[in-house]
Amino acid sequence: MADSGAPQPDNNAFGSADDIRRRLDELDYLVDDGTAAALFFALSLGQPLLLEGEPGVGKTTAAKALARALATPLIRLQCYEGLTAGEALYEWNYQRQMLAIRLAESHHDRLNDADLFSEAFLQERPILQAIRHRGPRPPVLLIDEIDRADDEFEALLFEFLGEAAITIPELGTFTAERRPVVILTSNRSRDLHDALRRRCLYHWIDFPAPERVAEILRRTVPAANDALIRSATDFVGQVRRIDLDKAPGMAETIDWVSALSSLGATRLVRDDVVRTLSTIAKTLDDRDAITEALDRLGAGSR
Incomplete structure (x- = not known):
């Protein structure tokens, strides 16, 4: 001890x-x-x-x-x-305790509590x-x-x-x-x-300022170009101002830009945004709210 x-x-x-x-x-x-x-x-x-x-x-x-x-x-x-x-x-290893009891009984011995509740039977x-x-x-x-x-x-x-x-x-x-x-x-x-x-x-811990969001994205999604990162950062900032069940956090933002990058996107295009909404919208209501707001959020052309 x-x-x-x-x-x-x-x-x-x-x-x-x-x-x-x-x-x-x-x-x-x-x-x-x-x-x-x-x-x-x-x-x-x-x-x-x-x-x-x-x-x-x-x-x-x-x-x-x-x-x-x-x-x-x-x-x-x-x-x-x-x-x-x-x-x-912590907890006690009851299986080992039962085995010890049975082994002791087979030798006509008796184990007391101090024997059974010792460090030998302690599970961290x-x-x-x-x-x-x-x-x-x-x-x-x-x-x-x-x-x-x-x-x-x-x-x-x-x-x-x-x-x-x-x-x-x-x-x-x-x-x-x-x-x-x-x-x-x-x-x-x-x-x-x-x-x-x-x-x-x-x-x-606050959601990071836009400049820090962009820098985090550059580090975590190196395949994404700077134009995509800048537009995605601005888009997420606007989405977070919508009344949502769950506003996208930094983890969702990284997932979203990673998904866009995997599609080969170099700028925000409406169709790509719709295809990747599952990364930032975690409820049906949030998906619908973001979709309805795409035009005013500047999601880009088709």
Whole structure:
């Protein structure tokens, strides 16, 4: 079991927010100054970082890129309704326990609880895995879409988020030697508990400005020419001002320009836009709304 003293942050990887921004830039993940600063503070202060924003603005990708920049493993916990401690923190290997009991009985021995609920039968799930990680750097733990989990699940995280520790009743408290880099993401589909927010730094990621959208597209869809990128950036900006069920995010924009490029498009043509709408319109109502607005959105000729 790890020492119960407070773990220290591993804060020597980057000297400044600018260092993070430059390193992520080298990995083709472009961040604004605010996001770079939030990541830097999470590293230097050793605190979890809650990233909120619309779906598709790059919250999950930020954690993945940071793990690459740190050259450390990414451990991902995908949240969903009904997520339990056994799936997120730890659970016992009941099959091995039953086999051990049967083996003991065959030798006329008896196993007590201390024998059965020992580390030999402990199965690590993402959070315990992050706590017990050993390596040159602590891992990046991505707790993705925390807003999809139940309210009750948030309470299971309080000890870990505050102390980089979890308590297993049968074994005691496991505390990380060095704090994992913890990134939580939320699409804000529900309100998160104040107690969770108090344990985290916070940053809202906006949809990028047009200039940054264009630069991201140049990096991620190098086959697309500049005229297509400029017109697609402008088109998406106008689409996002329509009253839609789900406005296209950066992920959808990349998919759309990739689809257009795969058709050999070098400029926006109405027929190509219609053929590729499935990449940016995620509901029937949104598809119809965008289609009806094509003329005034400047989708080009047929």
